[in-house]
Amino acid sequence: MxxxxxxxxxxxxxxxxxxxxxxxxxxxxxxxxxxxxxxxxxxxxxxxxxxxxxxxxxxxxxxxxxxxxxxxxxxxxxxxxxxxxxxxxxxxxxxxxxxxxxGFAKVKAQVYNGLAVNAGHRGNYFLSSFYSNKAVSIVDASPSGIPVRRKVRVYLYAAQNHHHIGLKESSYELAKKAAVYIDSLSEDDRLKVMIYIELSSTSIFQKINNDSIFYYLEKIAQYSTSAEYDAIYYANKALFFEQNEQFDSAIVYRQKSIELLQNELKDKYNTPPNMYTSYCALLQNRIHIEKMVETDSIMSKLSEIEKEFPTYLDVSHYLMFEEIMMNYYYKTKNLEKYHEATKKFQKLTEEKQQKAELQAKEEMHTMYQLEENKRAIKNLNQSVEITESELQKTKYFLAITILVILIILAILAILYYRQKSRKLQQEYEKVILEQKLLRTQMEPHFIFNTLSTLQSLIRFQEPKKAIDYLNRFSRLLRSNLELSRQEMISLEDEIETMDNYLSLQQARFEDYFTYQIQVPHELEIDALFIPPMLIQPFVENSILHGFDGEKEWNIEIKITELTATKQLQIEIIDNGVGIHTNPKKKHKSLSGEIAKERLEILSKKYKIPTDYQIFSEQGKGTTVCLKLPIIDGFQQN
Structure with missing residues (x-):
């Protein structure tokens, strides 16, 4: 249970x-x-x-x-x-x-910035700016929940995007937002130099005061840890001098930047377009100071880059070159070439405009598709949430249903267990009553026979024998009365009772039979229990029905422990005439049926098989074999 x-x-x-x-x-x-x-x-x-x-x-x-x-x-x-x-x-x-x-601003800002970097890598700067602006708005709304370096990267990349699409003022403001956290960065953090690069570039175009520009430029030189940053430092310094029309100084720094690009940075993926831009700027500077002799070598370099790296250049690079060539042909008084360059410039301008419009449409379409996808996913997620909610309700309902079923089953099991226990208790009580009833059936039977013997002694005027017999009977009766209230008695008490009983019967029949009770020495007869008066009826049958007075008779009671089957074997052996050989004696004994019922009761109670067998051979005697459970003191209690 x-x-x-x-x-x-x-x-x-x-x-x-x-x-x-x-x-x-x-x-x-x-x-x-x-x-x-x-x-x-x-x-x-x-x-x-x-x-x-x-x-x-x-x-x-x-x-x-x-x-x-x-x-x-x-x-x-x-x-x-x-x-x-x-x-x-x-x-x-x-x-x-x-x-x-x-919530989770840190995660959202990181994802938006990642998408911005991908779009920027493709040259889709409007789409990149869209994602960057999303990231910036998240950082602005939750500055405390985002790590410093992540905030700096968001502001810095947004500034670079705005720079690319020509929003120099907002680019400068975004770079300043990144610069707020510059003291929180380690000395060797590359983000520091990137902040100063963006500040210097945008401040030059914004024409911020020269002191600030020089401060930013010196900071680039201070925190630069690679040739790439050195090249940018020289390019920005050249840009500063170009904006201030100090072309001789600009040429010096352009040449330093080009030298680094040609030697230490030649394998970088962005070197070809940077080289092209730097040579264009150098050519423009030469034209401004009217050193036309040196322009041919620069134009030759630009032509080489166009042939070797055509996929690295876009229409903006060719447009920049044609604008410089217009200025060059104008200053050299070559009107024919000037008009050709002007036509090319106009054509490239239209092409650039068309590409910009097409790119803008594509980026707008991409953003629209993204929003549509997000709406579709949102609707799908809502459907999933509703389904999960219904599933959760179903699970709770199922759990409650199973709980109710289990409670009902538990109640039914408890009721069944109690009913079974009550039935077993009733059966046990019935067994006890049956045992008591059987004993009451057997005890009057024995007393009747004993009193008949005593009556015979008195009638034949044998007072001494009668007194002796009466004394033995009183001891037996007293012992029997003491043990009769018990359901089980020790084997020792049963053996003592049988010894008294046999001695009485022996006296009654004037010693014409002998008896022996055999018990192994190792058997603890005081610790084993059997029902009272179990052996006596069979001994009585041997005396009354097995002997006819024609020879010396003997009764043997043999007790053995059967360890393998946990049984106690009791044999009552006589050398009488056997069963059904004495037609003169019509007395019917109930001892066999009574003993059989008592053994069945024991078997039910102790769950150990019992056995009752009679072996009889004409003229050689009868053996009654009883097998009953070995019941020790613990089982009895």
Whole structure:
């Protein structure tokens, strides 16, 4: 019964646990911290991508929207810059997952900035600015919840985008926002020099006071840690002198920048367009100071770059070159070439305008599609939430239903157990009553025979024998009365009672039979229990029905312990005439039926088989074999 209740309670606990499992899951912030601490041990892009995809499939993260967003972003980052399309797919997934979740500004700003970087890498600066502006608005709204370096990157990249699309003033303001955190950055942090590069570039175009510009330029030189930053430093310094029409100084710094680009930075992916821009600026400076002799070598370099790296240049580079050539032909009085350059310039201007319009349309279409996708995903997420809510309700309903069923089953099991216990108790009480009734049936039988013998002695005037017999009988009767109230008596008491009984019968029949009671010495007769008066009826049958007075008779009571079957074997052996050989004696004994019933009662109570057998052979005697449970003091109690 206890096992059933335990199983029921365990099943209920499992069901309720499954319904409330979300309460045991780690918090979103814990998952974010875990992911932030993960550093993939893979150097190859494919291995890093596989690492993050495997992490995305883990149950621990798959059920958390924000965690999935971060991991999707990491997958997108692993594709950058080799596969921008795949990078965009995963970063867009990351954005859709986290955009409508309340809070988590750090994650949202990171995803928007990642999308901005991808778009900027493609040259889609309007789309890049759109994403950058989103990131900036998030940082402005939640400055305390975002790490310093992430805020600086957001402001800095937005400033660069605004610079690209010609919004120099807002670019300068965004760079100043990044500069607010400059003291929080370490001395060797490359973000420091990038902030001063953006401040110097935008302040030159904004024509901020020269002291500020020189301060920014000197800071670039101070924090520069690579040839790339040195080249930018020289280019910005040249730009400053060009804006101030100090062309000789500008030429010096342009040449230093070009020298670094040609030698130490020749393998950088952005070196060809930077080289082209620098040579164009150098050519413009030569024209301004009217050193036309040196312009041919510069034009030759520009031609080489156009032939070798055509895919690195766009219409803006050719437009810049044609504008310079217009100025060059004008100053050299070559009107024919001037008109040709003007036509090319006009054509390139129209082309640039058309491309800008087309790009703007494409970017607007991309943004529109993104918004449509986000709306579709939002609707899908709402449908999923509704489905999950219904599923949760169903699970709770199922849990309650199962709980009710388990309670009903438990109640039914308890009622069945109680009913069964009550029935067993009734059967046990019935057994006890049957035993007592059987003893009351047997005791008058014995007393009747004994009193008949005593009556015979008195009638034949044998007072001494009668007194002696009466004394023995009184002892036996007193012992019997004391033990009759007990359901079980010790084997020792039963043997003593049988010894008294046999001695009485022996005296009654004038010693014409002998008897022996054999008990193994190792048998603890005081610790074993049997029903009272179990042996006596069979001994009485042997005396009354087995002997006919024609020879010396003997009765043997043999007690043996059957260890293998946990039984006690009692044999009553006589050398009488056997059963059904004395037609003169018509007395019918109930001892066999009574003993059989008593043995059946013992078997039911102690769950051990009992046995009752009679072996008889004409003229050689009878053996009654009883097998009953070994009942010790612990079982008796």
């Amino acid at each position: 206890k096992n059933y209740l335990t199983i029921a309670l365990f099943s209920l606990f499992a069901i309720l646990s499954s319904c409330t499992e979300t309460q045991e899951e780690p918090s979103t912030q814990q998952l974010i911290n875990e992911i932030d601490e993960v550093v993939p041990q893979a150097s190859k892009q494919d291995d890093q991508t596989l690492f993050w995809k495997n992490m995305l499939n883990k149950d621990r993260y798959a059920s958390n929207t924000v965690a999935k967003s971060i991991i999707n972003f990491r997958i997108g980052l692993s594709f950058y810059p080799s596969n921008l399309d795949s990078s965009d797919v995963y970063m867009t997934k990351a954005l859709i997952l986290v955009e409508n979740v309340e």
